[in-house]
Structure formats: structure tokens, C-alpha cells
Amino acid sequence: MRKYILPEGEIPKRWLNIVPLLPEPLEPPLDPETKEPISPEKLSVIFPEPLIEQEVSDKEWIDIPEEVLNILSLWRPTPLHRAKNLEEYLQTPAKIFYKNESVSPPGSHKPNTAVAQAYYNKISGVRRLTTETGAGQWGSALSFATQFFDIECRVYMVRVSYEQKPYRRILMETWKGEVIPSPSPNTNAGRQFYEKDPNHPGSLGIAISEAIEEAATREDTKYSLGSVLNHVLLHQTVIGLEAKRQMEEAGFYPDVVIGAVGGGSNFAGLSFPFMADKLRGDKPNLKVLAVEPSACPTLTKGEYRYDFGDTVGLTPLIKMYTLGHDFVPPPIHAGGLRYHGDAPLVCKLYDLGYIDAVAYKQTEVFEAALTFARTEGIVPAPESSHAIKAAIDEALRCKETGEEKVILFNLSGHGYFDLSAYDKYLRGELEDS
Ligand SMILES: *Cc1c(COP(=O)(O)O)cnc(C)c1O
16 A cells, blocks of 8 residues: 555544653743743733643643634545655665645645644634744745634744745735735834844744734734644644554554654654653654754754743743754755754653754755655655655665664655755755755
8 A cells, every 4th residue: 555544534633742741841931031930921921821721731632622623624634655666766675654744735734733723812812813934834824724713814934935935925825814024124023133134034033033022012913833832742743643543554653753853843743642652661662753954953963951932032931952042044945944942842852862863964855855756756845855864864774784664754745835946956056054
């Protein structure tokens, strides 16, 4: 079989919360003024009550509301594929599987949480949401999701992506999102960069500062984050819960689970339901591999400490691997992976040795992307191609050793809005960073 497809009725009805399974508790986010754990009241300025509850929940399973399931069923369950053509091309004894999150209307895993967040904001009486977007995937996911709940959506888009990817902007506008290049003159946070350089390339950190400032200063507006936070990782576990059932159907349990890491949400979404088995002691040898760009090597080169989630310092302090909140990564084509930090849950498990990490240069990542496009057919997102590169390397190691490992990776999105990056690579103009 090449594909494992679950019937619509088998969309998971509950999210898996990894928090109660952790070997030691997470360090709480701190109020930068007092250095004490942040109070829920302070968080409620920018997030609605039900999401704050999920953020700090220690319940292992959380029910998915009917209204959310209803919209997820527009594209879920997503297929699990066996990459047989890729296996044959590599001549590896390994078995390669991938979960295909590119089939959602916005083209990535991100609507899994966008729909849930839009729903909880709606039932909390919120009328507008602000957010940031790097490559444009999160902005399109939130624009897509908010329109189902009659919520207005304003997206601060990192300027370099705004310029490189006009089609993502058009997609957001098609779904009624309003898109503003960041840094912008709209906010205090943006103005300090904009006035120095109106062509400032921007960063996710600056765009986050702009979106948070607007949410904090408007009564009718809250803020929405597409990665990093516990509740976002929670919503993404539908990926791994489905994948687990599909792998069972295929008759295999993975030896290696791989995901690209920007903030950590698609990686956690696929891997945490398997990680739960490892944390319970049932699968001690499971390898869980996080892949990042060498231009933004958060896990492999960052420090594990408290830092701000944004550039300006408006967010609580979060304990995570970080390159420093003022780190501005070079404009690489995997815009979705240009974040200075990572999800605290991913960082904790990495710190405790439950997760491995590896970094790749964008030229080797695009080489893997082309191999995938020319064997499996789907043109992968540059972000997802980091996971592909790692899967190919694992499979090539199996070729040397003769091991028949089962490799599972997350195809977090497609690359049909990234063709200009492919064009550069094909012409040999891509920077080797
Ligand atoms: C946003 C994005 C990522 C990175 O974000 P995570 O939160 O780490 O998942 C990876 N792949 C795609 C396709 C994305 O859109």
C-alpha cells in the first residue's frame, strides 16, 4: 500500500496533552517586571480564558469541540503515505512513511490550531484577532479559520516574506485577512525599526511585538500565536494521533520520528503521541529527531534559559533554547523556521535527552526537496524539506548498515507558494547558508 486513509469518522475526538507525562515539571513563564510566574489575569489581556486554561492544563486528554471537528473535517483525516518511490530511488532497506499535512486548504498543518483558536476566541466574545506571519502560512491559516467564525483578522507579515511571497498575501486577502508588512509605522514596536529603515527585512520577533501591542491596546482584539505555546502544540496532536492509527494499519511502529522545527508545533504534533509511549517506558529506543536550518540553529546552538518570545520584550519570559530575542536570522527561504526560540515543551524534552536535533544548510535542504518532488511527486514546503533531508540521511545510513528501520516524517506543507525559491535553487543562485 502507498497510502493509509482513515474514514472521516476517525478524526481524533480528543487532543493529547504531554504535560502530565513529563519526567519533571515545566518552568512557568515569568512576569518580566517581578520575575514571578505570570498571573492568568495578565495573560487574559491578549488570550481568551479557554486557551489560558489549556495552556496550564495538566489533564492528559482534552475534548475537541464539535464545532472545531466540523471544520477540521473539511480536510482531515490527512493521508499517511509510504514513500516507496523514494525508498527505491535511495535503494535503502528502510521503510519511509510521511504524514501529509499539505492537503489542508491553506497548505500546511497550521489550520489545525487556527480553527481551534478562532473557535475559543469566538465563544469568548472576541471580535478581532491580530497575529504575525513569517512565510505567510500562519497568516493564511488564521485568515482561513477566522472567516468561519466571523472574526476579523489582521496579520503583520515579516517584510522579506511579504516581498518574496505576494501570493500568500493574496491568499490571506481572499480569506478576508488584512495584511501589513512588518516592521510597520502602525505600532510603537514597529516604528522604532521602520523609522530607521523603511526596508527593514523584519523578523518574526518584531512582527509578534506589533501584533501583541495592538491586541493589548484594543478592547475588542486578542492575539493569536501559531506555534511555541503549549495549547498550540496540544491542538497539533491530531496529526500524531491519526498517524499512530495509520501506522498500526500499515503494521509498523516507527523507529525514528522526524519533524522540521520552527517553533516546534508540527514536530510536536506528529511526535508527541509517539513520545508519550517513550515517556511511559514502552518505547525506550524511539528516536525523535528535530530538524532546523543552520541559519537559525536554536536547539543545536542556542542556550537553555529564560528569554522573551518577541524582539521588543512584550511577552512573558519563557524558558527555552534561544539564540537571543534580538537575533535577526538571515533571510532564508524557509521563512517559517526563522524564530529565535522554540516551544518550551520541545526544549524541555530536548534538554532531558528525549529528543535529538540536527541542522542543515538550505542548499542541501533544497536538494532533498527536489529528490522528493521527483520521486513522490509532491513539491514540499522548504520548511518540510528539512524533515525530508533528515529522513533521507537516516535512510542512507540504513543502506550502509543494512538496518530495516521504519522512518516517519511530517510533510508539514506544500511548496506551491515557494516556487521562486525553487527557481533560485534550480539556477544555482541559492545562498549556501
Ligand atoms: C510554520 C511552518 C513550519 C514551522 O512551524 P512549527 O511551529 O515549527 O511547525 C513548518 N512547516 C510549515 C509548512 C510551516 O508552515
